[in-house]
Amino acid sequence: MAIPPTYTQATLSYKPPPSLADRLSILNQQIRDAEQRFGRTAGSVRLLAVGKTQGTALLRILASLGQKDFGENYLQEARVKIAALKDMCLCWHYIGRIQSNKTAELATQFGWIHSVDRLKIAQRLSEQRPQNIKPLNICLQINLDKETSKSGISISQAPKLATEIAGLPHLRLRGLMAIPKPQADFEVQRQQFSRLRHILEDLNSSGLHLDTLSMGMTDDMEAAIAEGATIIRIGTALFGPRQG
Ligand SMILES: *Cc1c(COP(=O)(O)O)cnc(C)c1O
Numbered sequence: 001m002a003i004p005p006t007y008t009q010a011t012l013s014y015k016p017p018p019s020l021a022d023r024l025s026i027l028n029q030q031i032r033d034a035e036q037r038f039g040r041t042a043g044s045v046r047l048l049a050v051g052k053t054q055g056t057a058l059l060r061i062l063a064s065l066g067q068k069d070f071g072e073n074y075l076q077e078a079r080v081k082i083a084a085l086k087d088m089c090l091c092w093h094y095i096g097r098i099q100s101n102k103t104a105e106l107a108t109q110f111g112w113i114h115s116v117d118r119l120k121i122a123q124r125l126s127e128q129r130p131q132n133i134k135p136l137n138i139c140l141q142i143n144l145d146k147e148t149s150k151s152g153i154s155i156s157q158a159p160k161l162a163t164e165i166a167g168l169p170h171l172r173l174r175g176l177m178a179i180p181k182p183q184a185d186f187e188v189q190r191q192q193f194s195r196l197r198h199i200l201e202d203l204n205s206s207g208l209h210l211d212t213l214s215m216g217m218t219d220d221m222e223a224a225i226a227e228g229a230t231i232i233r234i235g236t237a238l239f240g241p242r243q244g
Contacts, residue, residue: 020061023238034225045225050235053242056084063088071095071233075102082109097151104128112137114177114214117153122165129170139177139214162203175212176200189223197228
């Protein structure tokens with residue numbers, strides 16, 4: 001049977017798009033390579049899969065491939081996914097803006113909150129954290145460039161707020177989070193992340209014991225790993241560009 005020539009050509013040149021499984025394994029390999037290249041301990045960088053706007057089915061696929069840490073920006077979305085994936089024993093991280101009337105739900109549903117920037121919020125989270133589960137892991141969000149569009153405290157506010165939060169009973173202050181301005185140049189990306197690392201080092205030399213730098217997204221994860229990121233937050237490299 002004669003096959004039309006155009007069909008043959010299309011068949012020969014067709015490459016299937018990478019599956020979610022391919023993307024996850026490529027990403028994990030990139031992380032391991034970057035750890036090695038920048039002298040980081042193997043396995044010291046944790047991948048947080050940022051699932052905003054993605055459906056539960058995709059998250060379940062990632063979970064079944066061994067991905068454990070999931071990040072969400074919107075409580076309304078997160079609530080549905082957390083309930084639907086209860087059977088998978090995942091660790092949920094909240095990385096979005098915090099409204100003070102939502103702290104009770106945050107305190108019960110999540111293992112980590114990366115976006116704390118007010119003492120009042122931290123106090124509520126501490127009071128509302130159920131006492132039969134582990135303390136809630138907290139990162140302070142730092143607004144490195146004082147961008148009005150972003151949450152986060154300024155660098156100068158960090159020592160006081162960190163010390164206050166470290167004293168709250170049902171929280172465990174783990175470190176710092178930032179979303180620096182997008183920069184194309186690798187060295188400029190590194191400089192931004194190095195600022196966050198220095199703030200963490202200063203807090204530790206004044207007596208705190210922080211072990212977490214939540215920094216680096218799809219376009220700057222390697223620079224973040226070079227500067228000591230322990231959690232990178234990745235959406236696009238896993239799921240492709242977000243719609244809308
Ligand atoms: C969306 C988002 C990410 C992931 O960004 P990508 O560029 O898609 O990897 C990370 N952190 C925060 C706070 C986000 O809102």
